[in-house]
Amino acid sequence: MNIYDIARISxxxxxxxxxxxxxxxxxxxxxxxxxxxxxKAEGYTPNIFARGLGLDSMKTIGIMCPNIADNYMARAxxxxxxxxxxxxYDCILGCSGHTREAKENYVKLLLSKRIDALVxxxxxxGGNGVEEKETAYIKNASKQAPVFLINSWIEGENIYCSNADxxxxxxxxxxxxxxxxxxxILFLYDSETFSAKQKMxxxxxxxxxxxxPVLGDLKFRTKNEIHHARDLMLAYKNLEFDSVFxxxxxxxxxxxxxxxxxxxxxxxxxxxxxxxxxxxxxxxEPELTSVDSRIEQQCYIAVENIVKVxxxxxxxxxxTIVPCEIVKRCTTDF
Amino acid sequence: MNIYDIARISxxxxxxxxxxxxxxxxxxxxxxxxxxxxxKAEGYTPNIFARGLGLDSMKTIGIMCPNIADNYMARAxxxxxxxxxxxxYDCILGCSGHTREAKENYVKLLLSKRIDALVxxxxxxGGNGVEEKETAYIKNASKQAPVFLINSWIEGENIYCSNADxxxxxxxxxxxxxxxxxxxILFLYDSETFSAKQKMxxxxxxxxxxxxPVLGDLKFRTKNEIHHARDLMLAYKNLEFDSVFxxxxxxxxxxxxxxxxxxxxxxxxxxxxxxxxxxxxxxxEPELTSVDSRIEQQCYIAVENIVKVxxxxxxxxxxTIVPCEIVKRCTTDF
DNA sequence: TTGAAAGCGGTACCAG
DNA sequence: CTGGTACCGCTTTCAA
Numbered sequence: 001m002n003i004y005d006i007a008r009i010s011x012x013x014x015x016x017x018x019x020x021x022x023x024x025x026x027x028x029x030x031x032x033x034x035x036x037x038x039x040k041a042e043g044y045t046p047n048i049f050a051r052g053l054g055l056d057s058m059k060t061i062g063i064m065c066p067n068i069a070d071n072y073m074a075r076a077x078x079x080x081x082x083x084x085x086x087x088x089y090d091c092i093l094g095c096s097g098h099t100r101e102a103k104e105n106y107v108k109l110l111l112s113k114r115i116d117a118l119v120x121x122x123x124x125x126g127g128n129g130v131e132e133k134e135t136a137y138i139k140n141a142s143k144q145a146p147v148f149l150i151n152s153w154i155e156g157e158n159i160y161c162s163n164a165d166x167x168x169x170x171x172x173x174x175x176x177x178x179x180x181x182x183x184x185i186l187f188l189y190d191s192e193t194f195s196a197k198q199k200m201x202x203x204x205x206x207x208x209x210x211x212x213p214v215l216g217d218l219k220f221r222t223k224n225e226i227h228h229a230r231d232l233m234l235a236y237k238n239l240e241f242d243s244v245f246x247x248x249x250x251x252x253x254x255x256x257x258x259x260x261x262x263x264x265x266x267x268x269x270x271x272x273x274x275x276x277x278x279x280x281x282x283x284x285e286p287e288l289t290s291v292d293s294r295i296e297q298q299c300y301i302a303v304e305n306i307v308k309v310x311x312x313x314x315x316x317x318x319x320t321i322v323p324c325e326i327v328k329r330c331t332t333d334f
Numbered sequence: 335m336n337i338y339d340i341a342r343i344s345x346x347x348x349x350x351x352x353x354x355x356x357x358x359x360x361x362x363x364x365x366x367x368x369x370x371x372x373x374k375a376e377g378y379t380p381n382i383f384a385r386g387l388g389l390d391s392m393k394t395i396g397i398m399c400p401n402i403a404d405n406y407m408a409r410a411x412x413x414x415x416x417x418x419x420x421x422x423y424d425c426i427l428g429c430s431g432h433t434r435e436a437k438e439n440y441v442k443l444l445l446s447k448r449i450d451a452l453v454x455x456x457x458x459x460g461g462n463g464v465e466e467k468e469t470a471y472i473k474n475a476s477k478q479a480p481v482f483l484i485n486s487w488i489e490g491e492n493i494y495c496s497n498a499d500x501x502x503x504x505x506x507x508x509x510x511x512x513x514x515x516x517x518x519i520l521f522l523y524d525s526e527t528f529s530a531k532q533k534m535x536x537x538x539x540x541x542x543x544x545x546x547p548v549l550g551d552l553k554f555r556t557k558n559e560i561h562h563a564r565d566l567m568l569a570y571k572n573l574e575f576d577s578v579f580x581x582x583x584x585x586x587x588x589x590x591x592x593x594x595x596x597x598x599x600x601x602x603x604x605x606x607x608x609x610x611x612x613x614x615x616x617x618x619e620p621e622l623t624s625v626d627s628r629i630e631q632q633c634y635i636a637v638e639n640i641v642k643v644x645x646x647x648x649x650x651x652x653x654t655i656v657p658c659e660i661v662k663r664c665t666t667d668f
Numbered sequence: 669t670t671g672a673a674a675g676c677g678g679t680a681c682c683a684g
Numbered sequence: 685c686t687g688g689t690a691c692c693g694c695t696t697t698c699a700a
Contacts, residue, residue, distance in 0.1 A: 001690090002693055002694085003693060003694060004693080005565050012670080012671085013670065013671045013672075014671090014672095014693085014694080014695095015670070015671055015672080015673095015695085015696080016669085016670060016671075017694095018695060018696085019669095019670090019695095022692090022695085026670085027669070027670085028669060028670090029669085031669080045445075045446045046597075046693080046694070046695095047387070047448070047692080047693050047694070048447055048448055049383050049384075049386035049387040049390070049392070049448060049692080049693080049694090050383075050387050050676090050677095050692070050693035050694040050695090051693080051694055051695075052386070052694090053381070053382035053383040053384050053387055053675095053676045053677065053678085053692090053693080053694070053695090054675085054676055054693085054694050054695045054696080055676090055694085055695070056383070056676080058383070059445075060426070063427075066413045067412065068402070068408050068411055068415070069405075069408050069409045069412040069598045070408075071403075071405060071408070071613075073408075074402050074403050074404075074405070074407075074408040075403045077402055077427070078401065078402045078403040078429060079427070081402070081427055081429050082429060086429075089430075089444070090426055090447065091426065091427050092394070092424055092425065092426045093397075093411070093415055093425050093426070094415070094419075094424075094425070095412055095416060105669060111379075111426070112379050112382060113382055113392075113424065114381070114382055114383065147606075203650065226616050226617065227616065250613070250617075253617045256619075260619065279405075279560075279584070279614060280613060280614065280617040282560050282561065283560065283584075283587045283614045283617040283618045284617045284618060284619065285590075285594065285619035296479060323697065336676090336677055337677060337678060338677080346686075346687085347686065347688070348677090348678080348679095348687090348688095348689045349680080349686070349687060349688075349689090350677085350685085350686060350687075352678070352679060352680085353685095353686090356679085359688085360685060361685070361686085362685060362686090365685080365686085380677080380678070381676080381677050381678065383676080383677075383678085384676070384677030384679085384692090385677080385678055385679075386678090387676090387677080387678070387679090387691095387692045387693065387694090388677085388678055388679040388680080388691085389678090389679070389692090390692080391669085494677095505681035535693055582684095601687095
């Protein structure tokens, strides 16, 4: 059942059917009704490929993230999908992992699908301090379709970003711990992504501003896997700290598990702060104080902006910084 | 840059370019090389819409789930995407929620995108005991594209399913608790989906087989949200139980939180078993014994089977039942 | 307000 | 092995 069939049955031309389908004003009410009835009766749906061929668009957004099994990414994609759906866009998904090559291939693939725009979720896609050539493929992609980065940051004509203010959040958390008399704040991290770096800088700045030294042995890097991280911490005999600031909730929970093994009481002897306000933070015991990076709001901004750009609006801000919120629970005494 | 340009530049016909692009054997090595060079030099990519128009396929799989922010779904989608990607298929995602209307609309939408197949993840899409008319839209969809249900079950010519053996898992867990002397096993659930029903039936059967009564006041339904569930349990003054079997890890964690408030020790006074083996189960304290429904394997089966069907293979099993695994941790003494 | 016809960029059949 | 050409189904311009 195609447009020709509908035209034949309703006794009009395919041009008219096309106009009816696309809600053109230049059709008499009578004709419209007649055609509509036939369309309903026959259950006709326009062929999306043919339409795509003509319009060079299928109203589809490409979404990339390193790993959708991660709660943070999953929440982001959930919001993106929902918001785009309301604007009539569909989402095609790509989980790229963290290697440059895979990321590059995925971008190429999505682009070859003639997506209307590309959204990349996660701080693995670039930011301050990342080498130019590492992100060249993204700049390249932006020549073919607008690119929106969530929690990454690259400057470019057709590139838009929304970033959590991780620096400030880390600064605040660290300062709060200092105000509570903490002397040795362990910085737990699992990668050197843009956002991890921002957090580390906030942490360092807060220490400096308080006149504290930035100690290398207080920066602890490990995989974001609870048992693995806990065991690695336990293996380091000389690890001494009175508080923990982790760049991921999973790492913070690992610190909690570490405390449990060591018989250290939280928050009395040890304060712990996590990041992302994930379900983990209310599952653990005691429940975790965690920074919420407002992923929902970031996704909202992303969709609004992308849609504006696709509508030809040129007054879209290339970077939006969203403040974080510190959700206080039981692992801190502030 | 289209196929005509490439043909002109390489001095051949578009038919030959098409053959080269599609790896046809009937091209001389010399011609192939010549054309390939031009393609490389010009950075030509075939227009996917035009190709789709001709072949009526874009090698795209539609994936639906109620909510991708849920860890179980996210893991499923992650595996599906990865496996399909290896076969050269892309995934377009739809988060449908749980209402019939939304689910139906999403199916319609995905179908209108001419997806090659539809994969539906979750037990919300139908199974034993669900009314025919509730799943009619899925049977209908299967006329247009093969449908694969993960953890739902509907019989139909073009419908394929993989199901966790939730009944047996629930039976085993309940029996194990009984063997440990538990007399009042609380069944915590949050919905009446197919899988929840299977679990409940396994629970009931184990009780009956052990000569225990199936008590209505030992079935507790609440939203799958840790604090909400905990508070609801606390609000019921006469709730008495010595063990908990929850259909979701979140609910099991809620039970742990309940025990914490009540000062009940786990597992000494109370045994708790969750479901899905999610990150929650290792985040909580003590760590949760949980049923792993092998989502990874189910997704693997789904992809293998779908690909077979799409290749015209007709000997594909319409239903595969995957055994679960009980992952023993600290909230039980078995 | 309507229709005829020219694309859009491929695929695949049929000749040669 | 290669080229010519008829589709695929829709959008849009141009005339009427």
